[in-house]
Amino acid sequence: MKALWKMVNDLTQAPESSESAPQGKILALMNQKGGVGKTTMAFNMAHALARTGKRVLCLDMDPQFNFSSLFGVNPTERPHIHHLLINSIKELKPLHTACLLDEVIVRTKTADGFSIDVIPAGQELSGFELTVAGINSPRQLILKKFIEKNNLRSMYDFIVIDGPPTLGLLVVNILCAVDGVLYPFVPDSFSQQGLKNIQQVLEDIREMEICPVPVNLGYIPNLFDSRRKQVREDLDKIGAELGSGRVFNPFTNRVQFTKSQAARKSVFDFETKDFKEIQDQFMTMAQTVQQELNQ
Ligand SMILES: Nc1ncnc2c1ncn2[C@@H]1O[C@H](COP(=O)(O)OP(=O)(O)OP(=O)(O)O)[C@@H](O)[C@H]1O
Numbered sequence: 001m002k003a004l005w006k007m008v009n010d011l012t013q014a015p016e017s018s019e020s021a022p023q024g025k026i027l028a029l030m031n032q033k034g035g036v037g038k039t040t041m042a043f044n045m046a047h048a049l050a051r052t053g054k055r056v057l058c059l060d061m062d063p064q065f066n067f068s069s070l071f072g073v074n075p076t077e078r079p080h081i082h083h084l085l086i087n088s089i090k091e092l093k094p095l096h097t098a099c100l101l102d103e104v105i106v107r108t109k110t111a112d113g114f115s116i117d118v119i120p121a122g123q124e125l126s127g128f129e130l131t132v133a134g135i136n137s138p139r140q141l142i143l144k145k146f147i148e149k150n151n152l153r154s155m156y157d158f159i160v161i162d163g164p165p166t167l168g169l170l171v172v173n174i175l176c177a178v179d180g181v182l183y184p185f186v187p188d189s190f191s192q193q194g195l196k197n198i199q200q201v202l203e204d205i206r207e208m209e210i211c212p213v214p215v216n217l218g219y220i221p222n223l224f225d226s227r228r229k230q231v232r233e234d235l236d237k238i239g240a241e242l243g244s245g246r247v248f249n250p251f252t253n254r255v256q257f258t259k260s261q262a263a264r265k266s267v268f269d270f271e272t273k274d275f276k277e278i279q280d281q282f283m284t285m286a287q288t289v290q291q292e293l294n295q
């Protein structure tokens with residue numbers, strides 16, 4: 001009788017909807033200007049989030065593939081995000097070599113045992129815009145749909161995307177796919193112009209009404225001159241010019257970044273005292289991001 005009741009119960013209970021599965025959050029590091037620290041911040045933020053026990057996927061969306069290289073991945077002879085995206089488009093799939101997510105994801109582990117998965121990028125990604133030029137489905141939503149189709153939000157707590165220093169279709173795809181954006185910038189007018197240009201793209205996305213507009217998680221001032229007395233005043237001025245949004249504590253020019261990147265390690269892989277301050281800065285930013293995105 002008990003078994004019969006169990007069977008009836010099982011048959012009448014609604015299957016668990018994918019809506020109730022835990023939904024990971026997606027953030028991107030963006031600035032149209034090159035060399036402002038997008039990759040550096042993305043790499044160390046991903047490590048900070050992994051250290052808080054979160055399942056983290058790093059997605060490289062820059063054809064320069066610096067983010068992938070920091071994880072020791074050389075994408076020149078292996079499939080990468082470009083192939084996955086092209087394969088996710090019905091009209092293009094038959095024209096290209098098949099490519100599965102499992103063949104592309106790289107599983108990495110830090111020296112002290114924290115796991116981070118990586119979807120690398122590669123040079124072919126620079127031809128993405130041209131490759132998808134003729135398709136009928138919305139070209140702005142290719143990345144968003146790829147993430148949905150592969151259930152990546154249920155596999156990870158955070159997906160960290162490193163953006164390219166451009167403003168084209170790759171950037172639009174990133175902005176349409178993410179929940180929030182962190183904006184690294186350096187104290188020069190070109191870098192701030194790069195941010196304003198991204199804000200214009202966000203405005204265009206808002207007007208198109210094709211997807212929710214990502215939240216501004218904050219501006220990350222980088223390569224600031226610590227000797228200048230008025231750093232905070234400079235930052236407030238820049239913050240006011242950029243409009244509303246949190247401005248994090250600035251990073252100064254630190255040899256620790258050069259040293260850790262040369263070793264393809266995060267700042268958390270070093271135990272010496274001189275790394276403590278930047279480790280704390282990244283942990284604070286990681287906590288803020290978690291709170292902002294309710295994760
Ligand atoms: N605070 C810092 N102190 C010292 N070096 C830094 C700092 N921030 C970034 N760098 C160095 O500056 C260079 C550019 O940084 P990074 O590659 O992160 O910029 P990016 O915005 O990703 O550039 P691109 O737009 O070309 O992808 C790197 O060599 C990095 O190690």
Ligand SMILES: [Mg+2]
Pocket residue numbers: 038039040062066067162163
């Ligand atoms: Mg970069």
